[in-house]
Amino acid sequence: MTESYRKDICENKYFRPNEKFFLNRIEEEKIPHMHSHEDCVEIAYVSSGQGLHKIGEQEFSVHKGDIFIINGNIPHVFFYDKTKKYEPLVVCNCLFTLDFIDYNLTNTNNFFELSNNYFLRELFPRDQNVELIKILNHENSDIEEIFEKMLREYFLQEQGYKEVIRAYIIELLVKVLRLYGNESDMSEKINYRNKKVIDNSINYMKAYYNRKLSLESVASMFGYSSNYFSKLFQKNMRISFIDYIQKYRVEVACTLLRKDETTTISEIASNVGYTDVKFFKVVFTRITGKTPSEYRKTIQ
Structure with a gap:
């Protein structure tokens, strides 16, 4: 088009x-x-x-x-x-x-x-x-x-x-x-429906954060275009789809770093959905202010 x-x-x-x-x-x-x-x-x-x-x-x-x-x-x-x-x-x-x-x-x-x-x-x-x-x-x-x-x-x-x-x-x-x-009250109904879609999409992301997730694939699951779903997500969550999934993955990674000192950084990256360890470290550092190794040292 x-x-x-x-x-x-x-x-x-x-x-x-x-x-x-x-x-x-x-x-x-x-x-x-x-x-x-x-x-x-x-x-x-x-x-x-x-x-x-x-x-x-x-x-x-x-x-x-x-x-x-x-x-x-x-x-x-x-x-x-x-x-x-x-x-x-x-x-x-x-x-x-x-x-x-x-x-x-x-x-x-x-x-x-x-x-x-x-x-x-x-x-x-x-x-x-x-x-x-x-x-x-x-x-x-x-x-x-x-x-x-x-x-x-x-x-x-x-x-x-x-x-x-x-x-x-x-x-x-x-x-x-x-x-x-x-x-x-159609606008309220639509807002409710949209909120439900966002809630369901978040539940889906939290269940499958360790898999490959894209804006396009998640939007498609709920019958929306990626552009519209992106705006809807931002409006409801005050954070972009990409930032949300990255933040959640880092939160899970922090839990894994605290829980098991023997798991390598590469394994943790893979466990939270990252195939590129370098990119995982960049995202982790941007969100926490520390590298994964530095974060692990602070909790020992």
Whole structure:
């Protein structure tokens, strides 16, 4: 995936003449770049498969049923993790200008301006400073059915299709915001889930500290990209993944140095997961301020 970034102005890039909305269903290979939709809002629904969704600097592991409402000017991209043998990632997209829903909302791409619309007023989250709404791990047949109906209307273009699509978008927004409202403490739930992932990853590292551990392998175990897992670990533990595992290995090494004077430094290094004794000594000295030999002498 290229990291190039492009702004796609909706009216010129996507919309058909005399329309203020766009719908499609697409596999991730056809969305290879970070992009934003300058004049409109996007509702994205993961129809099938698994992959990743990068939004700004955040990265999410996504699965069938995940839903995102993304404000204009927020760069994002769905992409398939080619290191995994997942079913192809298929995403349904609905792009629309806000004045298509509410005639009063011209010259804005802020989704939360819709909070004053009488259809949606009571459904909006209290905190309207967020840049997107995301609902993860929530398969919902209603959402998929609405997208199917919208796609049919969009491609057939039968008489009155614009009004029907407008009604479906409002229904879609109500259903999504209802889900969001049912998870009003969603951020707490996500934080709890993330904390649990970090706790489990730490338990795993403590159990297998003497094996080869990498950020990529541990992140993959819990379904995260290495970049996102690294940031998540740092945020929760106030220490990087690498520093944490090095610190824990040195703590175990100190215990071994105290426990058995006959074990060589090389053996201790190997016992705590280091194949390079010189590197082990460098890490040990950096963390304790003493070489392994000096540390052993201080406790004799």
